[in-house]
Amino acid sequence: MRxxxxxxxxxxxxxxVVFDWNYWLAEFEARVPRLVVAPIPAGSRLSGEEKxxxxxxxxxxxxxxQSEGRTLLRFAEDFALRRNIPQLPRVTELxxxxxxxxxxxxxxxxxxxGLPLKQRNWTNSIFRQIRRLAGxxxxxxxLVTAEMIGFVYYRALAxxxxxxxxxxxxxxxxADEAIHLRYEAQLLRTLRGARAxxxxxxxxxxxRVFLGITARIVFREHRAVLEHAGHDAHSFRRDCASxxxxxxxxxxxxxxVRTHAP
Ligand SMILES: [Fe+2]
Ligand SMILES: [Fe+2]
Numbered sequence: 001m002r003x004x005x006x007x008x009x010x011x012x013x014x015x016x017v018v019f020d021w022n023y024w025l026a027e028f029e030a031r032v033p034r035l036v037v038a039p040i041p042a043g044s045r046l047s048g049e050e051k052x053x054x055x056x057x058x059x060x061x062x063x064x065x066q067s068e069g070r071t072l073l074r075f076a077e078d079f080a081l082r083r084n085i086p087q088l089p090r091v092t093e094l095x096x097x098x099x100x101x102x103x104x105x106x107x108x109x110x111x112x113x114g115l116p117l118k119q120r121n122w123t124n125s126i127f128r129q130i131r132r133l134a135g136x137x138x139x140x141x142x143l144v145t146a147e148m149i150g151f152v153y154y155r156a157l158a159x160x161x162x163x164x165x166x167x168x169x170x171x172x173x174x175a176d177e178a179i180h181l182r183y184e185a186q187l188l189r190t191l192r193g194a195r196a197x198x199x200x201x202x203x204x205x206x207x208r209v210f211l212g213i214t215a216r217i218v219f220r221e222h223r224a225v226l227e228h229a230g231h232d233a234h235s236f237r238r239d240c241a242s243x244x245x246x247x248x249x250x251x252x253x254x255x256x257v258r259t260h261a262p
Contacts, residue, residue, distance in 0.1 A: 028094035069096035156229035
C-alpha cells in the first residue's frame with residue numbers, strides 16, 4: 001500500500017462491507033505529480049486518411065473526459081456526509097482531476113495535429129443528463145460503464161494507429177483507467193453490497209444490459225476506428241462484457257471484496 005496511512009474501515013454503514021478509503025486517498029494523492037501533459041513531439045504526424053478516420057471519434061472521447069464532475073462531486077459530498085466518510089470528497093476530486101488530465105492530454109494531441117475540438121456530442125449529453133438525475137450509485141454505475149467502454153476503445157486505438165505518440169497516450173490512459181476501474185468496482189460492490197442478494201442480482205443484470213446497449217451505440221458512432229482495429233459490433237460488445245465480468249467479478253456475491261481485514 002503505497003504511502004497510505006493506517007487503514008480504517010468505513011464501519012457502521014453496512015456493517016459487513018469494507019472499503020479502505022485511506023488506501024484510495026493515498027493512491028490518488030500519490031498520482032498527482034504525474035498529472036502533467038506530456039509535450040507532443042515536433043515530428044509527430046497523422047496522415048490525411050488517419051485524420052479523417054479518427055479525428056471526430058477522438059474529439060468525442062476528449063469531450064467525454066473533460067467533465068468538471070460537479071454532479072459526481074455533489075453526490076459524493078452528500079454521501080460522505082450521510083455515511084461519515086471524510087476521505088470521499090477528496091478522493092472524488094482527485095479522480096475527476098485525473099479524467100481532466102486525460103482530456104488535456106488528448107486536447108494537446110488534437111491541437112498539435114490540427115484536429116478540431118468538439119463542443120457537443122449527443123451521447124455525452126445524454127450520459128450527463130442521466131447522471132444529473134440519478135443518485136450516487138447510479139452515477140458511479142454510469143461512470144464505470146463509460147470507463148469500460150473507454151478502456152476497450154483506447155486499447156483498440158493504441159493497437160491500430162500509426163502514430164507512436166497517440167499509441168503512448170492511449171496506453172497510458174488504459175493504465176490509468178485500469179486503476180479507476182479497480183477503485184470504482186470496489187466502490188460499486190460496496191454500494192450494492194448493502195442490498196438484499198436478489199435485488200443486487202437484478203441491479204447487476206440491469207447494468208449488463210445497459211453496458212450492452214451503450215456498447216452497441218458507441219460501436220455505431222465510432223465504427224470507422226473500431227472496424228479498423230479489427231472489431232465488429234459483436235466483438236466490441238463481447239470485449240466490453242468480458243471487461244465487466246473481470247472488473248466486477250466478486251467472490252462473495254453478497255458482500256463484495258474485502259480490501260482490508262478488520
Ligand atoms: Fe479517462
Ligand atoms: Fe477514468
